[in-house]
Amino acid sequence: MAKTKIAVLVSGGGTNLQALIDAQSRGEIPHGEIVLVISNKEGAYALTRAAEAGIPNLVITKAACGGDQEFFEEALLAQLAACEIDLIVLAGFMSILSKRFTDAYEKRILNVHPSLIPSFCGEGFYGLRVHRAALDYGVKVTGATVHFVNEIPDGGEIILQKAVEVEEGDTPEILQRRVMEQAEWQILPRAVELVSEKLSAN
Ligand code: GAR
DSSP states (O other): OOEEEEEEEEESOOOOHHHHHHHHHHHTTTEEEEEEEEEEEOOOOHHHHHHTTTOHHHEEGGGGGOOOHHHHHHHHHHHHHHOOOSSSEEEOOOOOOOOHHHHTTOEEEOOOOOOTSSSSSSSTTTTTHHHHHHHHHHHHHHEEEEEEEETTTTTTEEEEEEEEOOOOTTOOHHHHHIIIIIIIHHHHHHHHHHHHHHHHOO
């Protein structure tokens, strides 16, 4: 049976990409293979992680597409099609994709979000801002969610969630790290394998 061909889209440090690479090398994603990493930011450390793992990687920025979202998405789609990608994983990818894009890969795009959706999600909630909002609200439990991506930011069907305790004295940075370690890096590889298995059976 052919493995699901996976592209990971990144913008930053790429610790979630690293969690996927590590899970793959431990044999925990038997139905999928990461074949491409695309960053929309030049110099993102995620690109170094991809290169060190021997995964083809490239940069496509909106600026290089004349600042036009439609051209940017067309460039992404062309690259994904050229590599015959079956499944797209947004791992810290800080760009909201249009309905045109998400419809082209319906139920084939996953995102990891650092809160328990529907709390602290949607437009404007990304990275440390999510954890700052959780601390400002005073929640005692937060976590992470992996969901399918549709045209509504953080609005697609939920695949996996994991709760994480907020502790006395947490800063956004401390909480972010705990949510990554205890939730994101665990549920993202599991969700990728779950969806890869389904897609590879089709
Ligand atoms: C992660 O915490 C991810 O959940 C979050 O950005 C961080 C990226 O870290 N994504 C979002 O907030 C998307 N709304 P990484 O580059 O080290 O994986």
